[in-house]
Amino acid sequence: MTKCARDPCICAARRSCPEPVGYRIRSTSPIHGALWPSPGTTELEVAHRCMAISIAAKSRTEPGSAIEVIHVDSGHVIFQKPPEPLPSLRAPA
Numbered sequence: 001m002t003k004c005a006r007d008p009c010i011c012a013a014r015r016s017c018p019e020p021v022g023y024r025i026r027s028t029s030p031i032h033g034a035l036w037p038s039p040g041t042t043e044l045e046v047a048h049r050c051m052a053i054s055i056a057a058k059s060r061t062e063p064g065s066a067i068e069v070i071h072v073d074s075g076h077v078i079f080q081k082p083p084e085p086l087p088s089l090r091a092p093a
Contacts, residue, residue, distance in 0.1 A: 023052035025059070031067060033059035045072070058089035063087060071092045 025031070025044045032039045035055045046052040052069045056079055061067055063086045069079040 001016055022047065022048055023078070024070045024072055025056045025066045025067065026059045026070065027065050029062040029065035031059050031061050033061065049078065056081055060084075 023046045025046060027042055030042055031044075032041045033055075035058045037044065040062050044055070044056065049069075049071075056069045057066050059081075060068055061083075063084045066083045067081040068074065071078050
């Protein structure tokens, strides 16, 4: 299986990436997950876009908090995992 030569991850590995490399995964609440290297932290800097999005997509945080991937140089949010809904509080019937 061959991949397109314009794939940012492949280009970054060859040091000819078309865009500056540097992404930050962040949330207002502590983040955890199987791919998250330091449970309980709220930020992580990652060199490659595809890795940052993969880690963010597989991670979780407290209900009501979103996880974002931000391009460090431009400040643009390139991926956002929406917050999980807050548990509903029902009055006993």
